[in-house]
Amino acid sequence: MSLGFLCDGTLLFFKGSTDLPTATDNRSSPGSQFSVAPFLRYFPLCSWVLLVLVACEHDEIRETPGADLNMVDLEKLPIDEQIEVCAQCHAAKDVIALGYAPGEAFYDHYTLVLPDDETFYPDGLPRVYIYPVALHLISSCYTEGELVCTSCHDPHRSEHETDLLSDKKTTALCTGCHEEIAANPTGHSNHRFGSDGNTCVACHMPYHQVTGEKMTDHRIVSPSPRNSELFGVPNSCNSKGCHADKSTAWAAGYVDQWYPGFQNREEERVRPYAQGKAGDRAAIASLEARLKAETTAPVWKAVAATLLGQLVSQSSVQMLIDALKDPFPMVRLRSAIALGRIGDLRAVQPLVEALSDPIRPIRIYAAFALSDLDYQPPSGAHLEALDLALAEYEVMVDKVHWDNPGLLDGLGELRERSGQYDEARALFDRVRKLDPSHPETDKDLGRIAFLQDAFRNGELILRKGVESDPEDFVARARLGQFYSGHGRIEKAGLQLRGAVVRIPSPATLLGEARVTASSGDVRGAIDSVIRMLDRHPRHRAAAQTLVRLVMSEGAAVEETDPPAAYTAWGWWDVGLDRVRQGSFPEARSAFAMSLDQEQMMMGADSADVSALVGVTRGGKVQLEHWAGKTFEEGTRAYGEGNLVDAERRFRDCIELSPEDSRGYFLHALTLDDLGRKEEAGRQALEGSLLEPAFPDGHSVLGSLAESAGRPDEAIKHYRLALAFDPSVADAGVNLAQLYISQGKRDSAKAVLERLLAADPGNGDAGTMLNQIGG
16 A cells, blocks of 8 residues: 555655555444545545545554554655655556555556657647656756755645645745745846746746646746747747747847857757657757767656657667666666667667566567567577566556557557467457557458468468378478468478478578577577578578577677678678687677678668678668569569560569569569579479468469479469469469360369459450350
8 A cells, every 4th residue: 555644744655555455344344345445546645644544444454463554754765766656646657567655666667658759849848738747857956956746845735736835926946946046036037026927937837838727847947939939839938928929039039138048058959859759860969969968867868769769770779778777767668669669680688688677667668679679589588588578568458458459459469470360359359349440450450350361261271282292391391481471380390390301492491490499499590590501602581580590699799800891791701600610709799790881881871782681670671672673673674575684683683682472483484484494493482482372473383384394283383373362363264274275174164263253354264264165
């Protein structure tokens, strides 16, 4: 229990939860219950003397008769913890867990709403009525003067407005710290004696003019009319009841005259936050400086971390890693989120360490950041820590936010990611019931319905191929890849481990490595990737996977000799060599340098995409972008009959983005037209292993088999294509032609009728059906 109580003039609190248990009332009839819990939401924490007196009669509070009441002396707490006692009611915050008690870890139970939220102007002023603790933490009176809530407010009531210790229309509240100004307020304010402009609060703590509710601005800042002109933020000079009839330029002129240089400093202070919230990358250097400076208020450090993450600032990664050790929990939390957004693999091990942070939400958000980085935890303590953090998130949603659409949506996405589609759909349905207008619900439900159908149909089709011929290892590889893509790791492993020996293609080798890593055997996965690279040197997907696995494997780093070519690929080659030697600390150092080189190349906006490994998120995006452009160029060349140019384009597309199946299938068709049928078969096979349930891919495989004179194989692939999508026109028409050539007119007729049922406008199918008497 946590209740305010007056004892010898000191504010004291029970050490226990504000979530009161139901207690038996001995004064009532047997079995009746008396609970004070319903009152808690209506009465301020500091006015519950009556409730304390009632509750103290019950031995459940003290556990044993005569035991101490476990009271905490507020004045003996550190200033941060004093403020946190008030913050449990007087802060805009998100609840992470129930049970906070004064003197305990506030941020283990709550996260504050900070000025990076859309409800704030860039200078930190709220746009809406909001509880003041986060604003108080911005104030220089707190950061420099250790101001606490009880410095101004009497928690036991007073005769003044909002239980202030003195009348706010005088200087008495500020005299203790600002004696010189209080002695001559007119000389400081340049406003006549007795006017509102001559009071501390009117200028430095005006009411929230944006909403009109009587909540004063607890940032305790000086007005800067120029910032109103530049950034659209209100100021007290031009507020209602003062100089609302004057322009901001008029007020700014007086402020410059009375306080030279002040508005320049305020503009410099606010501009990076305004730019950052607007998505302007010009803010990055200034935000980095704010994050690093010891003089920056902790709240503003947390805001800087958030904005650097939103700007995907690769250059800020090390600063954000360092900020994971910041004493203020919200800085650590926002830095963890930012690192997940940026996606730099150098953050993996620092985030793994954050899984052991004493503050619960930091552990939770570190886990999600690691998920964004595709972290593969080795079996043991790290895997257990990750699972525990994700379990804490589930407990938070289940126990505290069971009716919060946003968090339920997040839990649904977590279920979806692990392939638990039915559970995910149930959660998305709950979101719809709670909030029919939730912006993500329609998209979530549409996506999960598609995945459910795709998995159900795809598993049935692909498993049938394995069951009909258990020795068909290509079919096993496809089924394993399909399971892996839908988060069914154990089933994927059973199929891929049997297939990879017979079908050692890049797709199956990498698929087996990922399944092995997902089961906790990261070293085994690294061995699989090395075998892949032995067969396919510098395969980009394998290169990227190797870096991710090695960065996940451990934390130790040792410097190593530089490469001859000081490039991203040069450092990657050094890392690969150290992995082969078993020197993982040196490999991590080399891979970190590869990341650095790629980051610098991206910062220089280099067009030499061939020099990118894709180990940074930006590098991978750039590679995928150029692969898409190259694919379009290849498609255009193929359509124009320029097969040599098309073949080169598709080969380049595959090299840039080797896990995009589209390039393989069109490359295969081009090679087949060029008479290079064996190569064409290999490329089409690789494409089908990357995307086993892609109908057009099986249509291409059927076309290649037909071209090579293997009609039975062609029929098999055409039927697979139609099983996945009955409207695939090429597959249907080609299958019907093969049936006709084999004298199976009834089979051809059935195929064409189904094709027309799916696509009534298919002219080729209609003509063919008429020709065979349909």
